[in-house]
Amino acid sequence: MELIPFKRPTDHYEEKIGGIDEQICELIRKRKDISNNNPGYPPFEYISKWAEKFNLYENQLKSVFSSLWNESSYKPVVEPDGFRKNLQILKITEKDDSLFYVTFIRQYSNASLINFNIDRNDISDSSNCKSKHSSFELFIGEEYNCRMKSGCGSGEHYCYNFVVSPALPDDVSGIDLTFIEYEIPLMEKKKVDEIIIHL
Structure with missing residues (x-):
């Protein structure tokens, strides 16, 4: 599947959260390693519990975990050349x-x-x-x-x-x-x- 090029949705970025965002990336990498890059998808009950515990939207979390589950679709696309x-x-x-x-x-x-x-x-x-x-x-x-x-x-x-x-x-x-x-x-x-x- 070829993805449409992603355009940054805004020029704003709160630099104070840079360290947190880096930790999120580190946790994604750790998640891949522990699951042997086969994490599956969390049960909806877990997502509901986490949404309530951390005051987040369930659908947003479902989207995040869907993106992590479907990681292979984000691999760089190589077009045959030469x-x-x-x-x-x-x-x-x-x-x-x-x-x-x-x-x-x-x-x-x-x-x-x-x-x-x-x-x-x-x-x-x-x-x-x-x-x-x-x-x-x-x-x-x-x-x-x-x-x-x-x-x-x-x-x-x-x-x-x-x-x-x-x-x-x-x-x-x-x-x-x-x-x-x-x-x-x-x-x-x-x-x-x-x-x-x-x-």
Whole structure:
């Protein structure tokens, strides 16, 4: 997801609270470390209790914790730049009568673009015109930042493009692409499946 550039809402800043704001940043970092960067979301009862205890607005706290929960959407966006070459891949995995495959990887100087396709065997289901859309995340390793750039499809065929930065090596032999499927809507981020394509 690409975010709209954030514009500072006011020129005013009370310098007396600079130390407190720094402590807030320190606590956010500590929270990430203690939770192994998987904090979840506090129960609403906790938020209600904290709002009352500290004389804050519940909806404001819900928004703060939602922002912390969805941290990955704030990662800097890398746009592929400096096209170098196409790597022909065509690796296919079959699961539950569906085909999952990577046809090519576009190599750029600063990133790679992975083309991921799905062909579902839903011809016998005449009601399938409503389309089964999911959300996918790609995991390659801790050293790579992966984000979905685009996706489309309906019925039996879907196609997704993922930007990976930094760029993958030109020899991708032995790399595992793990595509994690989530139900839409993503509020609870319910994992549906995991597809591994070994290059």
